[in-house]
Amino acid sequence: MNxxxxxxxxxxxVTALIGGPLIQxxxxxxNIIVIDGTFGRGGHTQALLKQLNVNARMIAFDKDLxxxxxxxxxxxxxxxxxxxxxxxMDQYAEPESVDGILLDxxxxxxxxxxxxxxxxxxxxxxxxxxxxxAHGLTAAEWLEQTPQEEITRVIKTYGEERFAFxxxxxxxxxxxxxxxxxxxxxLANLVASVVRTREAGQDPxxxxxxxxxxxxxxxxxxxxxxxxxxxxxxxPQGRLAVISFHxxxxxxxxxxxxxxxKVELPRGLPVREKDLPKSALEIIGRVKPSDQEIAENPRxxxxxxxxxxxxxxxxx
Numbered sequence: 001m002n003x004x005x006x007x008x009x010x011x012x013x014v015t016a017l018i019g020g021p022l023i024q025x026x027x028x029x030x031n032i033i034v035i036d037g038t039f040g041r042g043g044h045t046q047a048l049l050k051q052l053n054v055n056a057r058m059i060a061f062d063k064d065l066x067x068x069x070x071x072x073x074x075x076x077x078x079x080x081x082x083x084x085x086x087x088x089m090d091q092y093a094e095p096e097s098v099d100g101i102l103l104d105x106x107x108x109x110x111x112x113x114x115x116x117x118x119x120x121x122x123x124x125x126x127x128x129x130x131x132x133x134a135h136g137l138t139a140a141e142w143l144e145q146t147p148q149e150e151i152t153r154v155i156k157t158y159g160e161e162r163f164a165f166x167x168x169x170x171x172x173x174x175x176x177x178x179x180x181x182x183x184x185x186x187l188a189n190l191v192a193s194v195v196r197t198r199e200a201g202q203d204p205x206x207x208x209x210x211x212x213x214x215x216x217x218x219x220x221x222x223x224x225x226x227x228x229x230x231x232x233x234x235x236p237q238g239r240l241a242v243i244s245f246h247x248x249x250x251x252x253x254x255x256x257x258x259x260x261x262k263v264e265l266p267r268g269l270p271v272r273e274k275d276l277p278k279s280a281l282e283i284i285g286r287v288k289p290s291d292q293e294i295a296e297n298p299r300x301x302x303x304x305x306x307x308x309x310x311x312x313x314x315x316x
Contacts, residue, residue, distance in 0.1 A: 005109040007043030008300040012287045016307045017100035018051045020239035032056040037086030037103040061086045063132040087225035098233040106245040121188035121205035131217045148172045159211030166194045227256045234310040243305045281308040
């Protein structure tokens with residue numbers, strides 16, 4: 001079994017942050033602070049550290065205890081590993097003290113490939129799905145106690161699943177029989193018995209598993225909190241890069257960047273452009289994996305990285 005995690009858009013993410021004006025300016029490079037919001041297996045973190053000087057600091061977050069163990073094994077005094085969500089990053093750095101922030105969203109290959117984590121609908125294992133296995137309900141426990149209406153909402157909203165009602169109804173029916181799904185394949189087979197049509201090449205359980213994972217780990221709530229924290233933490237001209245893997249994440253990121261990259265004023269207000277208040281962010285651009293990267297790592301195919309820079313003279 002291949003347990004290797006290949007970081008997506010590795011060179012592009014490093015370039016996005018290291019290419020920012022603050023880090024490029026050698027005069028201000030003495031006390032650089034960079035945050036990696038999802039350490040994973042450290043690919044982005046270690047690539048960034050290679051580009052930073054000996055006085056720089058890196059703070060890396062992860063909810064996954066396996067990731068924390070990998071991070072703690074790295075012998076680099078510049079690196080601090082924090083067992084927490086990036087949603088709490090503003091508790092670990094001062095306002096306007098950070099030069100670059102990377103948020104790599106979604107799930108890592110080891111989490112999918114390890115059957116006992118419960119993320120994969122192709123491997124038999126306990127229906128867990130928690131990023132942080134030390135806290136919270138497992139997916140099986142959540143399904144055991146959540147009303148049908150809420151299960152429907154989660155699968156429809158977070159999985160964009162058109163058969164959400166039928167899936168939730170089937171889950172609750174099994175629960176009432178005393179045989180609520182406890183393993184990944186039990187749930188996957190149950191979903192497959194209800195979902196009769198699906199896009200070519202997509203497993204019937206794909207959307208349901210995505211939805212439950214997002215709900216169990218509060219991924220979208222964490223994303224919204226984390227994005228707000230970046231505005232507080234970034235120095236003027238500090239860079240933010242966010243890699244997302246599905247439309248729900250990317251929509252939140254895109255709308256957040258757009259909302260802070262323009263100033264809304266009532267129509268017809270007699271204000272000259274030079275007198276307008278400054279927006280907080282400047283959108284630098286977006287990047288997708290190359291054909292070569294997708295060929296070498298098919299899990300990269302849906303990735304998109306959006307990059308923004310905090311404007312000078314703006315306080316969030």
